Amino acid sequence: MNEGDRVGDRRLLRRELRTSRATPAVVVAVVLLGAALGTAAAAIWTTDPSGASLVQDGAVAVRTAWEEPSWRAAAAAVAGIAGIALIVLAIAPGRRRRHGRGGARVELVVDDGLLADAAAQAVARHCALAASQVSATVTARRVRVRIRPISGVPVDRAGAADAARGALERMGFGIRPVVTVDAKGVVA
Amino acid sequence: MSSSSRILNRVLLLLAGLIAFVGALFAARPLLPERLFAPWWPPVQRAIDDASHAVSSWSTPWAAADGARIAAAAGGVIAAIALIAFLLTRRRPRTRTVLRFQDRTGSTAVDETIADAVLTEPFRHRSDVLSSRMQGYRVAGRTALRLSVVPRSGADLPALLAETERGVERWDALSGTRTPVVVHFADRGGFDRLRSATRTR
Numbered sequence: 093m094n095e096g097d098r099v100g101d102r103r104l105l106r107r108e109l110r111t112s113r114a115t116p117a118v119v120v121a122v123v124l125l126g127a128a129l130g131t132a133a134a135a136i137w138t139t140d141p142s143g144a145s146l147v148q149d150g151a152v153a154v155r156t157a158w159e160e161p162s163w164r165a166a167a168a169a170v171a172g173i174a175g176i177a178l179i180v181l182a183i184a185p186g187r188r189r190r191h192g193r194g195g196a197r198v199e200l201v202v203d204d205g206l207l208a209d210a211a212a213q214a215v216a217r218h219c220a221l222a223a224s225q226v227s228a229t230v231t232a233r234r235v236r237v238r239i240r241p242i243s244g245v246p247v248d249r250a251g252a253a254d255a256a257r258g259a260l261e262r263m264g265f266g267i268r269p270v271v272t273v274d275a276k277g278v279v280a
Numbered sequence: 281m282s283s284s285s286r287i288l289n290r291v292l293l294l295l296a297g298l299i300a301f302v303g304a305l306f307a308a309r310p311l312l313p314e315r316l317f318a319p320w321w322p323p324v325q326r327a328i329d330d331a332s333h334a335v336s337s338w339s340t341p342w343a344a345a346d347g348a349r350i351a352a353a354a355g356g357v358i359a360a361i362a363l364i365a366f367l368l369t370r371r372r373p374r375t376r377t378v379l380r381f382q383d384r385t386g387s388t389a390v391d392e393t394i395a396d397a398v399l400t401e402p403f404r405h406r407s408d409v410l411s412s413r414m415q416g417y418r419v420a421g422r423t424a425l426r427l428s429v430v431p432r433s434g435a436d437l438p439a440l441l442a443e444t445e446r447g448v449e450r451w452d453a454l455s456g457t458r459t460p461v462v463v464h465f466a467d468r469g470g471f472d473r474l475r476s477a478t479r480t481r
Contacts, residue, residue, distance in 0.1 A: 104424055104462050107286075114370050117289035120296045121370075125363040132356025135349045164307050172304035178297030182290045190464075198448055198461045200441065205467035210437055262438045 101199055108201045111186035120178065187232065193264050200264065204230040207260060211235050211269065214259035215252045225278065228256070234268045235260065243277035285369055292366065378416040378423055379455050390455070392416040392425075398454060399427050399447045399461075406443070408435035410468065424460040425451075430468060437465060 137143035157163045192201040212228040225240045241247045256269035335347045379390035396414040403412040410430045444463050
């Protein structure tokens with residue numbers, strides 16, 4: 093595999109891990125397209141005297157509403173919120189809830205939910221607990237494992253962390269486990 | 281959609297966001313304290329007035345309409361054409377042809393159903409897999425394969441990955457090329473979450 097192929101494969105992986113923002117961009121483009129066509133149509137229409145008077149009436153109505161502070165404040169608030177939301181959408185990385193890694197032959201992408209399941213099952217097996225007593229959440233850099241122990245039975249926290257780490261490393265993901273044990277246990 | 285197209289999505293969102301935000305500031309100007317706008321608003325207002333006056337006073341010998349209308353119509357049409365071109369390039373670059381051989385006698389195209397049969401066939405008989413499917417798509421001028429597998433709760437993911445890599449090796453041998461492959465182990469969604477960890481026949 094040459095360097096160009098590796099770069100291409102990394103690009104494939106990045107596309108799987110980041111959202112494309114195509115949907116909000118299409119919505120914005122459709123709104124802007126409507127505005128652009130409306131502007132062009134109004135500009136052409138106003139060359140005709142009957143069209144000009146209609147457009148003028150509309151402009152007067154908009155100007156009257158614009159002078160009203162409440163309308164102006166509402167318009168400013170809506171535009172401000174939309175503007176901030178769009179800027180955040182444009183700048184934020186848009187991470188999908190997945191982990192990915194390159195490999196010798198295939199690029200692997202695994203949903204965080206599946207990694208959490210694998211870690212929770214490994215911990216439940218290690219601690220000899222029911223699957224319902226262990227829950228796990230995978231974030232970008234760590235997996236948080238929460239154990240509800242059986243009352244009176246101590247939990248090997250370090251062993252549980254090793255089990256979770258091992259389950260994820262078998263898939264090639266080095267995610268740091270953080271294990272918490274509930275103070276209150278359940279009755280076996 | 282290529283990578284540059286993906287950047288265009290963000291550029292459009294950023295431009296639209298900035299326009300909306302500036303519009304909000306403009307609308308809120310009389311409602312906010314004067315000292316916030318005093319240092320910079322008069323020159324901006326003067327520039328807007330000058331530009332508006334220049335466009336309005338512009339006239340063409342071949343049309344009765346004034347410059348502002350012609351500028352608005354031309355700007356609207358140009359923006360509409362650019363936006364239509366943008367919308368037409370937003371589709372996902374799916375391809376049903378995953379491989380193409382060419383020689384002196386002609387070309388042979390391999391449909392994605394062939395790759396699907398090779399790559400997903402091992403999963404059809406596994407009890408720990410709910411579904412699997414393969415799709416071909418074009419990215420960076422190359423055809424890539426995307427194999428999506430939805431495992432049952434409690435499935436052995438490393439074993440599934442090994443099975444996948446064996447399938448990819450079979451596809452490499454069959455096709456005689458090394459097509460880029462993305463394997464996606466997808467979480468169960470909707471009713472699949474309610475399915476049991478074991479399969480009964």
